[in-house]
Amino acid sequence: MTDAKREHWEAVYRTKAADSVSWYQPTPEPSLRALHALQLAVTTSLIDVGGGASSLVDRLVERGWSDLTVLDIAAPALDIAKARLGDEAAHIAWVIDDVTVWRPERRYDVWHDRAVFHFLTEPEQRLxxxxxxxxxxxxxxxxxxxxxxxxxxxxxSGLPVQRYDAAALAADFSPAFTLERDWREEHRTPGGSRQSFQWCIFRKR
Ligand SMILES: C[S@@+](CC[C@H](N)C(=O)[O-])C[C@H]1O[C@@H](n2cnc3c(N)ncnc32)[C@H](O)[C@@H]1O
Known part of the structure; x- marks a missing residue:
């Protein structure tokens, strides 16, 4: 299962331009706004789970964040981000793994996931x-x-997803995590269509 998933995502990043995929954002505005509102110190540790080739870490490095990790199942995605970051890439931890089998060796202050959890369509994957x-x-x-x-x-990306409102996400993350904020976003894809996203901020009890 993991091999098929990995091959799927590796092929996506090998065959498509990073700025042509439907989830591409020139700037990860919703994430940056959410982080800004939380008023976190730049020493806060953050992991971007399924971060792919997102420029979230680029924008955080620019702001002085110093403890950043990006995890993704597809090595080519991380290669794109590393090439773009140049020398700065050496200051970021890069993890190639499937989040559903990965065993974290440390704890992070911020766990960021944009458009990864929704690919887990089976209860045991979500668990x-x-x-x-x-x-x-x-x-x-x-x-x-x-x-x-x-x-x-x-x-x-050709895969089925599980769609959520805030209550449904809160149900999956309770009781360990408390919902603090939720909002919707209309994402404009590079092709010009609109996709409704549900955003949530949870805090661990
Ligand atoms: C829709 S893309 C979103 C990428 C990035 N978060 C963004 O907002 O630009 C989904 C990403 O999740 C990664 N991914 C999918 N399933 C994964 C898994 N089980 N473990 C880790 N990464 C995964 C893919 O390789 C891809 O980079």
């Missing part, structure tokens, strides 16, 4: 994700997560 989440966070850690909303697409 495995939550095990990693539990192990990779401490009391007070923040989770910033975005999934397709109930009126969002049924598939992404």
């Amino acid at each position: 495995a994700y939550c095990h990693a989440l539990e192990a990779g966070t401490a009391a007070g850690s923040v989770v910033i997560i975005a999934t397709f909303a109930p009126d969002g697409p049924e598939r992404c």
Whole structure:
């Protein structure tokens, strides 16, 4: 299962331009706004789970953040981000793994996931994700997560997704995590269509 998933995502990043995929954002505005609102110190540790080739870490490095990790199942995705970052890439921890089998070796203050959890369509996959989440966070850690909303697409990158509203996400993350904030976003894809996202911020009890 993991091999098929990995091959799927590796092929995506090998065959498509990073700025042509439907989830591409020139700037990860919703994530940056959420982090800004939380008023976190630049020494705060953050992991971008399924970060792919996102420029979130580029923008955080520019702001002085110094403890950043990006995890993704697809090595080519991380290669794109590393090439773009140049020398700065050496200051970021890069992890190639499937989040549903990964065992975190440390805890992070912020767990960021944009458009990854929604690919876990089986209860046991979500449970495995939550095990990693539990192990990779401490009391007070923040989770910033975005999934397709109930009126969002049924598939992404050719794969089926599970769509969520805030209550459904809160149900999957309780009782360990408390919902602090939720909002919707209309993402404009490079092709010009709109996708409804559900964003949530949780805090670990
Ligand atoms: C829709 S893309 C979103 C990428 C990035 N978060 C962004 O917002 O630009 C989904 C990403 O999750 C990664 N991914 C999918 N399943 C994964 C898994 N089980 N473990 C780790 N990464 C995964 C993919 O390789 C891809 O980079």
